[in-house]
Amino acid sequence: MVWFPMAKNAFALWKLISDFMKALFIVGGILCIMAAVGMFYVGSNSGHLSELKDFFWVPLPLGVILLILGFRKSPQ
Numbered sequence: 001m002v003w004f005p006m007a008k009n010a011f012a013l014w015k016l017i018s019d020f021m022k023a024l025f026i027v028g029g030i031l032c033i034m035a036a037v038g039m040f041y042v043g044s045n046s047g048h049l050s051e052l053k054d055f056f057w058v059p060l061p062l063g064v065i066l067l068i069l070g071f072r073k074s075p076q
Contacts, residue, residue, distance in 0.1 A: 022069075022070050022071075023070070024070075025066045025067070025069045025070030026066070026067065026070035026071070028062075028063075028066045028070075029062075029063045029064070029065075029066035029067035029069075029070055030063075030067075031063075032059040032060065032062050032063030032066065033059070033060065033063040033067075035059045035063075036056050036057065036058075036059045036060050036063065037056075039052040039053070039055070039056040039059075040052070040053055040056040043056060
């Protein structure tokens, strides 16, 4: 007797969610790094937005953490 009728497909569902989260982490990390590069570029070229150059590093730690989470191997 199976208590959970989808027990056979539970692993497949977990794998699908895990792959989706990995892709989401990778996209988020790339966006954070692109935002930092954009902030540095705009801050360097604009006199009125020069404070962007001072704080371009702020999204970098989040981007690195997200990329680490996205590229790590899932436990078997």
